[in-house]
Amino acid sequence: MSQKWDTCSYELKEAKPSRNFLLSGFKAMQKKRSSIETIPTDLINDADFLIIASPIWAGNGNPIINSFVDQADLDKKPVYLCTVQADPQCKTAPKVFGYLSKVIGSKGGMVKGSKAFHGASPGKTASRSDLEKQLAQWNIIQS
Ligand SMILES: Cc1cc2nc3c(=O)[nH]c(=O)nc-3n(C[C@H](O)[C@H](O)[C@H](O)COP(=O)(O)O)c2cc1C
Numbered sequence: 089m090s091q092k093w094d095t096c097s098y099e100l101k102e103a104k105p106s107r108n109f110l111l112s113g114f115k116a117m118q119k120k121r122s123s124i125e126t127i128p129t130d131l132i133n134d135a136d137f138l139i140i141a142s143p144i145w146a147g148n149g150n151p152i153i154n155s156f157v158d159q160a161d162l163d164k165k166p167v168y169l170c171t172v173q174a175d176p177q178c179k180t181a182p183k184v185f186g187y188l189s190k191v192i193g194s195k196g197g198m199v200k201g202s203k204a205f206h207g208a209s210p211g212k213t214a215s216r217s218d219l220e221k222q223l224a225q226w227n228i229i230q231s
Pocket residue numbers: 109110112113143144145146147148172173174175180206207208209210211212213214
């Protein structure tokens with residue numbers, strides 16, 4: 089059975105973005121939070137499920153995602169997690185999924201699946217076609 093959804097994407101932004109690679113990595117490693125712009129609550133409340141995507145920084149999710157999972161009302165919300173990172177083997181993704189699942193679970197959210205994507209080196213952007221190939225391998229319903 090195939091299923092189509094009406095989807096809506098939203099990019100979370102830091103209130104004060106930093107361009108310092110080392111500082112950004114250090115904050116991520118310490119599982120710090122960033123101050124983020126207000127989350128539009130309707131987007132979350134009206135969604136049947138959320139797909140939360142984070143780049144991996146210094147082996148961890150980034151501080152923006154940490155703030156999002158802290159602040160969003162995720163009670164009874166099905167959630168799918170994605171990471172994107174430079175390492176083609178995505179070795180640190182399981183650890184990040186574990187951490188985010190714990191936080192989301194503590195807020196009543198339900199992590200239903202996850203997918204690790206190989207992105208690009210820091211400062212570069214992964215090609216759309218490469219990401220689409222990886223996405224095609226993700227059967228979200230069965231993940
Ligand atoms: C501060 C920083 C730390 C990073 N640390 C890692 C890392 O530990 N492992 C890894 O595989 N990639 C690491 N990367 C690479 C990013 O995960 C990769 O560039 C990803 O594709 C970024 O996605 P984006 O372009 O959506 O931000 C790091 C990038 C930055 C900026």
